[in-house]
Amino acid sequence: MSLRSSFATTVGKTSRWFLQTFFKGGSSLPGKIALAIDPNVLDQLAKDYHIIVITGTNGKTLTTALTVNVLKQEFGEVLTNTTGANMLQGIVSTFLSGKKNKNGKNFAVLEIDEASLSKVTEFLTPELFVFTNIFRDQMDRYGEIYTTYKLIVDGAKKAPQATILMNGDLPIFNSVETVNPRKYYGFNHQLDEEISAHYNTDGVLCPHCHHILKYKMITYSNLGKYYCPHCNFKRPDLDYQLTEIKETTNTSAKFKIDEDDYSIEVGGLYNVYNALAATSVAEYYNISPEKIRKGLAYDEKVFGRQEIIDINGKKCTLMLVKNPVGLNQVIDTMKMSPFNFSLVALLNANYADGIDVSWIWDSQLEELAEMDIPKVISGGERKDDMTLRLKVAGINEDILTEVNELKQVIEEIKSAPTEHVYILATYTAVLNLRKELTQQGFIKEAN
Template identity: 75%
Template sequence: MSLRSHLAIFAGKSAQWVLKTFFKGGSSYPGQLALKINPNILDHYSDLYEVVVVTGTNGKTLTTALTVNILKQQFDEVLTNPTGANMVQGIVSTFLSAKPKKNQKNFAVLEIDEASLSKVTEYIKPELFVFTNIFRDQMDRYGEIYTTYRLIVEGAEKSPQATILCNGDSPIFNSVKTVNPRKYYGFDHLPDTEQMAHYNTDGVLCPNCHHILHYKMITYANLGKYYCPNCGFHRPELDYKLTKMVAMDNTSADFIIDEHKYGIEVGGMYNVYNALAATAVAEYYNVPAEKIKAGLGYDEKVFGRQEVIDIDGKKCTLVLVKNPVGLNQVIDMIGLSPYSFSLVALLNANYADGIDVSWIWDGNHEAFAKMNIPAVIAGGERHKDMALRLKVAGIEEDKLTETKDLDEVIEDIKALPTENVYILATYTAVLQLRKKLAEKGYIKGGMDRG
């Protein structure tokens, strides 16, 4: 290692120690400092780690967490970026905090934002990319789905030897050739039945002839066993298969992947996809089934992913929502609840949320009106938009409370008529709510994503 690299690492680690010790923060600045001293500092870490990158619209955080949990069952050093610092300086800070072991395989599993991937891969060369899905999300920031896909393909091709492990049920991942080799995971759990996606579904045009795709099986949205009746375009052969859904409710799921039974402690079909992706990574690295099972079964809720918070006896399940497909999956998951519950919907429209809130009209809020929910709170900076959407969906006005102030939201939660409460919130609303709850002593931390 060069003297310049030694100086960069020393300066970065020193800054990290000072910031964490005295200021309880500093996820990006140490990396920024190290990069100023040596812009190629990540070359040093690339030689020490097997880097796995997880990207896509939905499921990045939980897929990353599950992958880390599984790999830790097999390998001693598994690094990740739990604070969500996924720009270059944040990635460097992540590596600065690690202590890689020599003469053994060290892993880094990194969650990278779709728009950031191409910038990050200028500096670091992953061995494996995991593509979860591409759905319409924050149009003001990402554009339409094919623009987003082009961004991540361009990021991956900077490491052309790296394998792309992608969701084979998503037509977009089979729409263009890539310089990277590809492997696919997906569902193969139901007999073939001729069907078509809902008329309001994105990404169902054949990339070859633009005919509407047909399906022999649909899990949700445009995901499933697709084919084009006009030109023959079809889902590729799956390398990793979920062959049976054993059971699923609002808090857990059991399933069979490649002849082994596994379970996770979160509900919803969308989270089974996350588990399938993590299992595919593990199988790619030859992790034994018993260790995969132990890693998937590790019951640690991550930021806004069905974490349960007790607010004076109210069991509040906090769920991040950010686009129509993800929201609809959360609504389906909530609908599996065997008990009565109240609902809190918090809507913000900051840059990190996406400033265009029209996406809420594509979410199936009408399903809530059929669930006999006794009380609903609409909150957040765009509470009026949220309240209007819920009223149009059929929520009765006498059941609906509307407020912008999160302190009032917390007080209103305490007075709700049910023990169980679902809180659906956009990204910055989750941050703001967790900060308030931390200040009031209901949780520790507040702003951390990990």
């Protein structure tokens, strides 16, 4: 390491210690300081790491957490950007926090925003990319799904030797050739039958001849065993496959991947995909099923992903929602609940949420009206939009309450007629709600 890089690293680590010790924060500032001293400091910080980058629309955070926990079983401590800081200064800060393993196997698993990937790979050389999925999401930032896919493919090709491990059930991931070698994971758990995707589904046109794709099996949205009846476009052979779903509940799932039994303590079919992605990474690195099983047993709920918060005896499950496909999967998970529940829907429209809220009209909120929900609370900065959408979905006005402030949301939860409450919230709404709950003592601050 050069003298300049060494000095930048020392100053960056010192500033990180100071900020964490006295201010309990500063996720990106140490990296910014280190970069000001040496713009190439990341080259030195990251040179001894096996770097895995996880990106996509939905599932990045949980897939990252599961992957880290599985890799720990084999290699020891794994570096990851748990704060979600995925711009250059945030990545530098992440590596400033790293401690090398004595066994010499140093892994970094980084969750990277789709739009940021190309910038990050200018400075890092991953050896493995994981593409979870591409769905319509924050169109003001990303545009249509093909624009988003081009962003991440362009980011990956800056590390052309790195393998892309991608969701084989998604047609867009097989739509163009890549300079990177590819491997695929997916579901192979049902007998073939002829089926078509729902008419309001994105990404079901053949990229070669533009006819509507058919399916032998669909998991959800446009994911499944697809083929084009007019040309030879079809799902690629899977390198890693889920072969059986034994049980899915609102809080857990049991399944087989490549004939080995696994389980996770989080509900929903969409989270089984996250577990499949993490397991595929583990198999790529030849980790044993026993260690994978132990890693998937990770039951600490990730921020806003089925996080359970007790509010005066009400068991509140916090669910982050940000696009139609994700919201539909959350609704499907709620439908599996063996108990009655009340519902809170918080809609914000800041940059991190996506300014355009029209996506709520493409979700299947009508299914809520078919459930026996005794109380529904709408809130957030765009509460009027959410209230209107819920009314159009068929929610009876007698059970629907619109509130202005988060303090009032919490008071309404306290008086809910059910023990269980589901809270569906966009990203900044989750942040704001957790901050208010922390101030009121319902969430303990991290040390």
